[in-house]
Amino acid sequence: MQRAILALEDGHFFYGYAFSGLNQKEVGGEVIFNTSMTGYQEIITDPSYKGQIVVFTEPQIGNYGVNLEDEESDKVHANAIVVKDISKTFSNWRAEKSLIEYLNENNVIGITDIDTRALVRILRDYGVMKGYITTEDISPQEAVKRARNIPDISELNLVAEVSKREPYKWEYGSWDPEKGYKKQTEKKYKVAVIDYGVKRNILRLMADRGCDLTCFPHDIQAEEIIKFNPDGIFLSNGPGDPAILKYQIDQIKKLLKTDIPIFGICLGHQLLTWAVGGRTYKLEFGHHGGNHPVKNLKTSKVEITAQNHNYATDVDTLPSNVEITHINLNDHTPEGMRLTDRPVFSIQYHPESSPGPHDSLYIFDEFVNLIEECKK
């Protein structure tokens, strides 16, 4: 372990120790906090965290180690992680290695002994901000200066960094404690996934429901998707600011002119917002955690949801053919919408969980039902 400093662009700084990625010496990113008490491995491998330094509010991290089944992509995407107390040892029947080893293999800096609660209170009160971590022995002034100099997340095309360059097939279903991941047995619906940084569990849940999945790169032309002739189109989650993805939004606009059912999650929902003529705005400190209450306005039932987004749909900018279907009960921001005149809907939170509660898995049934209806 090596002494490290974390500096924020607003002038705050925190001392701690780096426990992984020591060859990296420094890293910058947007500092956000996540309140999930389990699921650190799923979080750090979620491509949506690209460009971000993740602060865990759960103070004891690394306890159950890491296993290759729980990855949400093929590597760690978070720029760095910040914890109160990293566990050197681990215990779980499936554990293969420690979180420290895993982060080292991925060359990702992790820092421990940080007063994470004080840090979270600053982010809560003043909003997400740029941060910088180094193990170099520099003054706090210098560290803050460097934090201010890192590029803003809205200037980075992070989607291009996490999306796969070539189309690929996905054929595995959900995890089972006894059998692990099962290969899918049924392929009833041809679904085109636009991969802006898709989480594996989204693909697994669609595979469970008979979707024959082909994932396309983020910059696929709409014409190619239409030529592929899918039964449904899925717009995935992904990192960064949706407003800068003008090309991708234009493609979705073209897809909206077809009658193909479209379903979007998180970034996919935000891109859809722009494509239908609406706008998104940046939330003060975002929603990142596994305990957000969302009300389904159709059933008026409350779902406890997994969330990870810094941007939200501005309801006032939406055209009249958009209906809000879900709202967040903490701050009343929209969490889901549908078009009243087309087979199109989207969800801002993460119905696929992983990590997080399973209350919203029905959303995937709704997608498949929509495809089924449109096929008739």
Next chain:
Amino acid sequence: MPKRTDIHRILLIGSGPIIIGQAAEFDYSGTQGAKALKEEGYEVILVNSNPATIMTDPEIADKTYIEPLITPVLEKIIEKERPDALLPTLGGQTALNLAIDLYEKGILDKYNVQMIGANYEAIKKAEDRDLFKEAMEKIGLKMPKSKVVKSIAEAEEIIDWIGFPVIIRPSFTLGGTGGSIAYNKDEFYMKVKAGLEASPVHEVLLEESVLGWKEFEMEVMRDKKDNAIIICSIENFDPMGVHTGDSITIAPAMTLTDKEYQILRDYSIAVIREIGVETGGSNVQFSQNPKTGEFYVIEMNPRVSRSSALASKATGFPIAKIAAKLAVGYTLDELPNDITKETPASFEPSIDYIVTKIPRFDFKKFPEADPTLTTMMKSVGEVMAIGRTFKESFQKALRSLELGRYGFYIGLEKEDDEKIKQKILTPNEDRPWYIAEAFRRGLSVDDIYALSHIDKWFLNQIKEIIDFEKQLQTKTLATITDCELEKAKKWGFSDKELARLLKTTEDKIRERRITVSYKVVDTCAAEFKAYTPYYYSSYESLSGKIDENGEVITYRDSEN
């Protein structure tokens, strides 16, 4: 859904005298419940035989009866007061049993009293072993395999299905006479034979042993609209075999991956739905095979339990208060979270600290009692400690027991190795200290695991404390570094314990060590502003800020 207007007078039953297994926690929940109902404008009629409780203070209920908690007395009170409803889920097992009896004797029907919170069927389904097993089978959840047999031949037929070790419980014997565990076929024949002979009806229950499995608890709440939330997960430090009330427990669970945690979450919600607790809180206990990860349901309490009181204090979520409001018709999204004010109660608390509960025993007052910890509860109280690391939380709890102990050292140097091992093998109130002593003597985590089956993550945490203790012992106040002293405080070493290790005084340690930081319990890991001041102390690294003039200010953050 607003509150019910068809009921006005609600009868609340307290939990009676303080006995082992049923102590002040039910006074806490009953008081909270009564206040919540009164706040909503209901008339609360309280019955409790114990006047030495907060709930019987005159301002808590509208009418308070201090009378024996027996059915005839309850009937008289019902006859006189004519309540519209009975809320039986806040007064522990005593209240639940009385409610069952009042229902079965037709008294509730006779006076037209409705049971709210949990109804008769739900209580029966949760409490009756066979009904519960049936319900769990229906929703596809596993329980330890078991079957009643009447002969050696019948026993032989099912032993491969159950597997070894197997627990043999003769039917209808007093205090479990003749019960035993068989580890192999030879023992099995002998012990089943003995069991059959011991049973007056010549019958034994063979049950799969889950001794040494990991143990977890989930606190779940449900409202009328079927919204269900988990308040808290709890992991037992002591594996299966020690009563939860006598176990050291940790919140939140420490060694579950998200995939496993979500399985338990799904199971807990499925259990509360199947059992049919319409509104309020329940506690569901699970065991997990540490090698295969397989989960079994052990039991469920269809009421506010001892663990609910712990979960309330551990998270800041007032379970009994919310349970009372749900019972009169509110839904979780209609109730505010008292601590954040702006967010609703329909969420799951996230905590940014570790909670340790350690039971307190008093075997000195019961010299005849066997101090071995078993499935029968023996503790007379408990302490709860909050820390920002597991180590800090655990060490704080150890010294809060008022046993004159200030950490993991109680002077066991003179005990022989065999006794140390024996005290780790057999659960007893001093086990944590014997484990520490074993680490001092060089036993490995694997050695201690083999004796105790306490999860290796917990054992490793204790080992790290002892390894660090050894390092500290080689130092004095003059040679110890600031870094080491800071680490010691973050790991929960008391000033008194440090004074012993560094051969100095408590005051000198206090002068030299870092200052304490105060943190808030807020149900939401600081995501939202908290309005209820509820603090704990901890130790944190240095942080700071560059002020307007470019000057560096450093401090250890504290909330106020």
